[in-house]
Amino acid sequence: xxxxLSTTLLVLGLIVNLWAEKIDVFVAAxxxxxxxxxxxxxxxxxxxxxxxxxxxxxxxxxxxxxNGFKYDIFxxxxxxYPAKIFSxxxxxxxxEIYALGLVALYSNNKELxxxxxxxxxxxxxxxxxxxxxKVAPYGVAAMEILTNYGLKDTVASKIVMGxxxxxxxxxxxxxxxxxxxxxxxxxxxxxxxxxxxxIDKSKYTPLAQAFVxxxxxxxxxxxxxxxSFIVSKQAKAIFKEYGFETK
Numbered sequence: 001x002x003x004x005l006s007t008t009l010l011v012l013g014l015i016v017n018l019w020a021e022k023i024d025v026f027v028a029a030x031x032x033x034x035x036x037x038x039x040x041x042x043x044x045x046x047x048x049x050x051x052x053x054x055x056x057x058x059x060x061x062x063x064x065x066x067n068g069f070k071y072d073i074f075x076x077x078x079x080x081y082p083a084k085i086f087s088x089x090x091x092x093x094x095x096e097i098y099a100l101g102l103v104a105l106y107s108n109n110k111e112l113x114x115x116x117x118x119x120x121x122x123x124x125x126x127x128x129x130x131x132x133x134k135v136a137p138y139g140v141a142a143m144e145i146l147t148n149y150g151l152k153d154t155v156a157s158k159i160v161m162g163x164x165x166x167x168x169x170x171x172x173x174x175x176x177x178x179x180x181x182x183x184x185x186x187x188x189x190x191x192x193x194x195x196x197x198x199i200d201k202s203k204y205t206p207l208a209q210a211f212v213x214x215x216x217x218x219x220x221x222x223x224x225x226x227x228s229f230i231v232s233k234q235a236k237a238i239f240k241e242y243g244f245e246t247k
Contacts (some may be wrong), residue, residue, distance in 0.1 A: 022050040026061045028077035028209060029131075029166035030101055030183035034242035035075070038235045042226055049222045057164040059135030065090065065214070071155055072217040073227055077165070077183075078137035079210040080190035091212035099244035100228050101207030103141050104187055106172050107179040108194035110161060117214060119179060120146075120155045128158045129171040129180030138165040141204040142181035149205045188243030209244075240243060 027035045032055045039051045054061070058076040065071055065085065074091075075098065076082050082095035087115035105113060112119040120128055139161065146152040160177055162168035169186050171177040173193050187196050211230065217223035229235055236246040 019046075019085065021220055023072050023223045023226055024052050024216075025054065025073040025075060025226070026065070026071040027053050027055050027075045028058050028061075028137070029055050029164040030077045030185050030207075031075060031099065031209065031239075031242075032166060034099070034184070034239050034244060036156075037238050037242070038230065041123075041234060041238070042229045046222065046225065049226070051226060055164075055166065055219060056099045057135040058137055060163070070216045072220055072223040073211055073230075074214055075205060075209070077139070077209050077231075078140075079208045082136070082210045085212050085214065089215070091214050092218055092229070093213040094236065095210040095212050096125045096227075096231060097208045097210045097247060098235075099185075099209045099239045099246055101138070101141075101209050101244060102184040102201065102211060103138065103145060103181055103199045103207075104184040104196040104203060105179065105199060106169065106187060106194060106196040107180045108172060110179065110195045112179055113195040113197050117145075117151065120151055120158070125155075125158060125178045127171075127177040128155055129160055129162060129168045129177035129182070131165040131168045131182075132161040132163060136162075136164055137207060138168075138181075138183050141207055141232055144204040145181060145199055155231040177209040184243040188241070194246065 041052055058081050060083040079095050085091045107113050129137035130142035133143050162171055165183045168180050169182045172180045184198055213227050239246050
């Protein structure tokens with residue numbers, strides 16, 4: 001009887017494993033907090049599916065994907081990289097916007113934030129943290145902001161660049177930078193050490209954060225199911241909680 005029970009449990013376990021799927025998802029660092037919550041909620045309704053989130057700079061992840069890294073879903077901090085993947089034939093879905101990102105001025109010094117963008121010219125500011133614009137859309141946005149405020153050349157020598165926008169926040173938190181232009185989404189629902197000010201959206205190209213289902217998700221129904229959840233009302237509510245705007 002015990003042997004029969006053990007065999008039955010083994011078979012049931014094999015059946016569950018056959019239906020379970022592992023989904024590899026690249027997520028732009030700006031969406032780290034929000035997507036961790038989104039994946040947690042998805043898991044509640046789909047306990048047999050494993051969602052593995054990898055965070056970083058969109059440009060670096062695009063290079064990884066182009067070199068054969070098998071992300072099933074690619075969630076960028078802009079629409080450019082997903083569009084490239086689609087045009088290169090690496091996606092089975094067109095780019096879809098999941099959130100609209102915002103940039104914030106962030107510092108441990110409350111008095112600097114009171115000065116707004118003029119703070120960047122202050123003698124008290126030795127280092128300004130941004131993400132590397134070569135690989136991070138938020139870095140591109142930061143450079144646009146500096147240009148539109150007429151500060152790009154004035155503060156050029158003060159700029160320090162993080163590999164991704166999460167690292168740029170860490171530079172400010174640690175004191176390695178006095179102030180930074182960072183993702184609001186990494187500050188909204190956390191307990192930031194400093195103060196922040198959301199930057200005027202007209203000063204940079206909209207950060208329409210988009211994703212695609214890649215060619216590696218072709219035979220993975222769970223990947224498609226997770227993609228649908230990303231743009232669901234429930235997920236959009238989570239993105240809003242973390243400081244994103246949604247359509």
